[in-house]
Amino acid sequence: MPRLGELEAAIMAVLWSVPDPATVRDVLGALERDPQPAYTTVMTVLDNLHRKGIVTRERVGRAWAYRPAQSREEFDADAMAAVLESSSDRSATLLRFIGRISPDELARLREILAEEKR
Amino acid sequence: MTAALILLAYAALLGLIGPRLMDRFRWDTASPRLAITTWFALAVSFTSALVLAGAAIVLPARGHSGAAAGLVHDCVAALHELHGATGGSIVAVIAAALIWAVPIGVLVAAVSVARSTAAERSRLRRALANAPRDPHLGAAVVSSARPAAYCIPGKGGLIAVTSGALALLDRSELAAVLAHERAHLAGRHHLLIALAQTGKRAFGALPLFARLPERIGHLVELAADDAAARSSTRSTLARSLLSVAAAQAPAEALSAAGGDTVARIERLLDASPGRGRTGIGTILGGHAAVAAPVLILAVPILTAVSFACCQV
Numbered sequence: 001m002p003r004l005g006e007l008e009a010a011i012m013a014v015l016w017s018v019p020d021p022a023t024v025r026d027v028l029g030a031l032e033r034d035p036q037p038a039y040t041t042v043m044t045v046l047d048n049l050h051r052k053g054i055v056t057r058e059r060v061g062r063a064w065a066y067r068p069a070q071s072r073e074e075f076d077a078d079a080m081a082a083v084l085e086s087s088s089d090r091s092a093t094l095l096r097f098i099g100r101i102s103p104d105e106l107a108r109l110r111e112i113l114a115e116e117k118r
Numbered sequence: 119m120t121a122a123l124i125l126l127a128y129a130a131l132l133g134l135i136g137p138r139l140m141d142r143f144r145w146d147t148a149s150p151r152l153a154i155t156t157w158f159a160l161a162v163s164f165t166s167a168l169v170l171a172g173a174a175i176v177l178p179a180r181g182h183s184g185a186a187a188g189l190v191h192d193c194v195a196a197l198h199e200l201h202g203a204t205g206g207s208i209v210a211v212i213a214a215a216l217i218w219a220v221p222i223g224v225l226v227a228a229v230s231v232a233r234s235t236a237a238e239r240s241r242l243r244r245a246l247a248n249a250p251r252d253p254h255l256g257a258a259v260v261s262s263a264r265p266a267a268y269c270i271p272g273k274g275g276l277i278a279v280t281s282g283a284l285a286l287l288d289r290s291e292l293a294a295v296l297a298h299e300r301a302h303l304a305g306r307h308h309l310l311i312a313l314a315q316t317g318k319r320a321f322g323a324l325p326l327f328a329r330l331p332e333r334i335g336h337l338v339e340l341a342a343d344d345a346a347a348r349s350s351t352r353s354t355l356a357r358s359l360l361s362v363a364a365a366q367a368p369a370e371a372l373s374a375a376g377g378d379t380v381a382r383i384e385r386l387l388d389a390s391p392g393r394g395r396t397g398i399g400t401i402l403g404g405h406a407a408v409a410a411p412v413l414i415l416a417v418p419i420l421t422a423v424s425f426a427c428c429q430v
Contacts, residue, residue: 012202081262083245092312095302097267101369108380
């Protein structure tokens, strides 16, 4: 899960606040930033967000209309989980209950689990 | 000079074959806390042997009073007298490196570990800022299907569990997991790992320090398991480890290094309730084993002191 840049975050906030899919012009209208970014800048950012799978889009007339792929809550939770995942197993920063598991280890675990359930 | 050579040989011995000796005595499973103490005793003993060796080189040149600059000058002059012009200079450089570079190197390593840790920790705390806190669990709940539990030390510590873990574990298993995480925080295990990382950064080329963070990381897990098993039971903790582990996606990249989860589970299932396994630690008797780190620490100091008194 990629972290959002500042403008990306502002644009996502707009998309999450409106009920319907929004076009570049809609987003630009709702965006309260000083100085106001250029139309093409917003278009590029939305295109990038679409490429990263953070928004989906559909044709409305000649323009694209964008909507968030996930709710804000889901997105925040994923981002949070991703940060935790990205940290190493055991550091002075974060101690993980279970370290990363190798395929061999997983196979052995399944064996132990089967023995336990006998 | 003899004292310096003995101390350097001792340091080399610890640095090169210390880990092999430690692996031979399998007391880590019986008493992780004693094993942690012994590892750090080895590391401190190694470092002090180096510094004392430096001191032992300049010791024969002592007996001058006056300003620090004069002392250094006299000292170098005396070493020249002892070892010849070139030899004396080389010995002086070695002595200075041992006395100053070793402690400064350790200090620099400690500062860099502390800085990177602080940066990483604030990143994690920011990420967790919006996670709802469950007052009954005393933990932040991260909504993620993957079962996991973490603790982030510092500022009183923060325990986080995923919603996946809450769904997977029953009440007693969850209590065991939380007890494990609380044991990490109460035992200040992050400081032990930071110390081990400092050692690795300073002397990582030597076998004694090369894998120290991983070894200490494993041992603090065992210590936290033991603490959690005291408030819960070993089998409950083993079950929660087993279910959380079995629900993980395997990490291919790790297959060579391997984790220690299986070892932890087997240790919890093997040990009879409440008793440690009969390893070398219990055979020798707790008191004898506790003496090991004390002895390791005392060797370089006693060597230096005895030679200083005999004035070789």
